[in-house]
Amino acid sequence: MNLSNFGMDTITLGGSLESKxxxxxxxxxxxxxLWARDLATYPGGLEAAVALVRGSGLRVTGIQVMRDYEGLSGALHDYKLDIAKQMLLVARAVGAPLLMVCSSTSKHASGDMAHIARDLARLATLAVPLGVRIGYEALSWGRHVNGYLQSWEAVALADHANLGVILDSYHMLANDADLDGLDEIPSDKIALVQLSDYMWRELRNAEERLETARHLRVFPGEGAHSKELSDMLRRLDRAGYRGDFSFEVFNDDYVQLPQAFVAKRAHAGAKWVTDQVLRRSLPVLHATPHHAAMA
Incomplete structure (x- = not known):
């Protein structure tokens, strides 16, 4: 695990796409x-935005985000499927290997897991010829799927090689999730790990959960849940996860500060993560009588 495993998220930085x-x-x-709107709202248009990203030399981790997609029926399902197809084309254009899908918050969505899995499998099939993988993330305020084990249940039920689960530390921390469940997810079915923390131990209500998620996240090592994050990271490392980590840090303070300052904090967050994993992955040397005599 080194810096190449980690990526910034444009949502964390203020300024133009070029400066980010x-x-x-x-x-x-x-x-x-990248967020799809980074490209769609670029002054020079989509083609110019894609050329800018490709010319930057940065690898694109993925494209955010398809919302309220699964579990729908009729005209609403058809509408969302059209939107998803366009998102896939954006992902292909910019060379993104992953399209993120967040669990639905729509009151019109079914909670039937077979329905959800079927919709995810269909999107994964459409993504195959475009060279894009689908990642499914449980929002902690999702209407039917709001825990990471539920998102894994849907992915496992869909049973599609081009579909994986996205783990987001904020939503797991907000749910006080049992990390023992991570052992149930094969490492090759984890499409991405998103990392962030927040500054207080308790989220007292749904309003505070949303406010914190959208405005007050911080980088790993800066928040109040370092112990839980360390545990999560070590479990993933022991299970063999060697994929990408993305810092999804929604923070109103950071977007109004110099980008170099924020990026430096992100760099410190990456070092904190590697320190937590590598330090505790080293074997412990237990004292033997010979070592004790030499001490």
Missing amino acids: LAASRASGFTQIM
């Missing part, structure tokens, strides 16, 4: 998570 790419590269990162 430049700041990420200058701080030593080699990959970046």
Whole structure:
């Protein structure tokens, strides 16, 4: 595990797309998570945005985010499927290997797991010829799927090689998730791990959960859940996960500060992560009578 395993998320940085790419590269990162709107709202248009990203030398971690997709029926399902197809085309254009799908919050969505799995499998099939993988993430406020084991249940039920689960530390921490469940997920079915923390131990209600998620996250090592994050990271490492980590840090303070300052904090977060994993992965030398005599 080294810096090449980690990427910034454009949501964390203020400024233009050009300056976000430049700041990420200058701080030593080699990959970046893009939001589709980064490309769609670029002044020069989609083609110019794609050329900019490709010219930056940064690898694209993935594209955010398809919302309220699964579990729908009729015209609403058809509408969302059309949107998803366009998102896949954006991902292919910019060379993103992953399209993220967040669990639905729609009151119109079915909670039937077979229905959810079927919709995810269909999207994964559509993504295959485009060279894009689908990752499914449980939002902690999702209407039917709001825990990481539920998202894994849907992915396992879909049983599609081009579909994996996305683990997001914020949502897991917000749910006070039991990390023992990580042992149930094969490492090759984890499409991405998103990392962030927050500054207080308790989320007292749904409003505070949303407010914290969207405005007040911090980098690993900066928040109040370092012990839980360390445990999560070591479990993933022992299970053989060697994929990407993306810093999805929604923070209103960071987007109004110099990008170099924020990127430096992200770099420190990456070092904190590797320190937690590598330090505790080393074998412990237990004292033998011979060692004790020499001490």
